[in-house]
Amino acid sequence: MPKGEAAELILPAHMDSLAPFQAFAAEQGELLGMSPALGPKLDLVLEEALVNVINYAYPDGNGDIRMRCFSGQNQDKGLVCFSIEDQGPAFDPMGREDPDTDAPMEDRNIGGLGIFFIKEMTETVDYERRGESNVLTFCMVLAPE
Amino acid sequence: MEFESQKQGNSTVIKVTGRMDAVTAPEFEEKSGEIMEAGNTDFIVDFGSLEYISSAGLRSVLSVAKKLKAKQGGIRFCNLDGMVQEVFSVSGFSSMFPIFDTLEDALAEG
Incomplete structure (x- = not known):
């Protein structure tokens, strides 16, 4: 599905890296023809994915995140794709159960909601353990109808 | 994120501007806590100028x-x-809380 050259950014797994990653993704997305209307959704998906890595991938606090941005194709739809890679212990975020979004306030727990947003706001999302790396790849339709 | 609060009748109207993300959401919780400690417990949150919210923002709202x-x-x-x-809507928060189209409607409910 992915095609073409990928742009890449590597930054420390720290909350200070969140905004630069989002800015990089917006810039690359624009170069690939992403609709500006997708901006807030892309920011959301990136935040949810990156904050998970920042909080859990490196218990000693030291490590990097690699983001790659590339174009893709799903049948006749052009996609903008991002992969987020860390070298933490194997963790498949897609293995979590979806939260109960109908539960009353008293029973609501926010755990799992970020991953649920990633699934809801993207066209495709895949997790892969590649050697010592976790790689989460997601794609969004460049110009949704 | 900017946080403004104003007492209107028995309610406290909180206007949040900008972004509620993993970095800024704790501030919403902290400032809301101060208002509660002053004895105000009827909140109307005006999100008209909020551009962005993530699960971290929702976590603060729920707390x-x-x-x-x-x-x-x-x-x-x-x-x-x-x-x-x-x-x-996607998170189910729209059915968990009373949501109004305008501040006037929300105030009228108080």
């Missing part, structure tokens, strides 16, 4: 709502728009 409920207070929202409205 504040639970504290208000424990104090026999409540929270309602108005002016949800764009991605903020979508995030409230």
Whole structure:
């Protein structure tokens, strides 16, 4: 599905890296023809994915995140794709159960909601353990109808 | 994120501007806590100028709502728009809390 050259950014797994990653993704997305209307959704998906890595991938606090941005194709739809890679212990975020979004306030727990947003706001999302790396790849339709 | 609060009748209207993300959401919780400690427990949150909210923002909203409920207070929202409205809808928060189209409607409910 992915095609073409990928742009890449590597930054420390720290909350200070969140905004630069989002800015990089917006810039690359624009170069690939992403609709500006997708901006807030892309920011959301990136935040949810990156904050998970920042909080859990490196218990000693030291490590990097690699983001790659590339174009893709799903049948006749052009996609903008991002992969987020860390070298933490194997963790498949897609293995979590979806939260109960109908539960009353008293029973609501926010755990799992970020991953649920990633699934809801993207066209495709895949997790892969590649050697010592976790790689989460997601794609969004460049110009949704 | 900017946070402004103003007492209107028995309610406290909180206007949040900008972004509620993993970096800024704790500030919402902290400032809401100060208002509660001053004895105000009827919150109307005006999200009309909020551009962006993530699960971290929702976590703060839920935490504040639970504290208000424990104090026999409540929270309602108005002016949800764009991605903020979508995030409230996808997460089920729209059916968990009273949501109003305008601040006037939310105030009238008080």
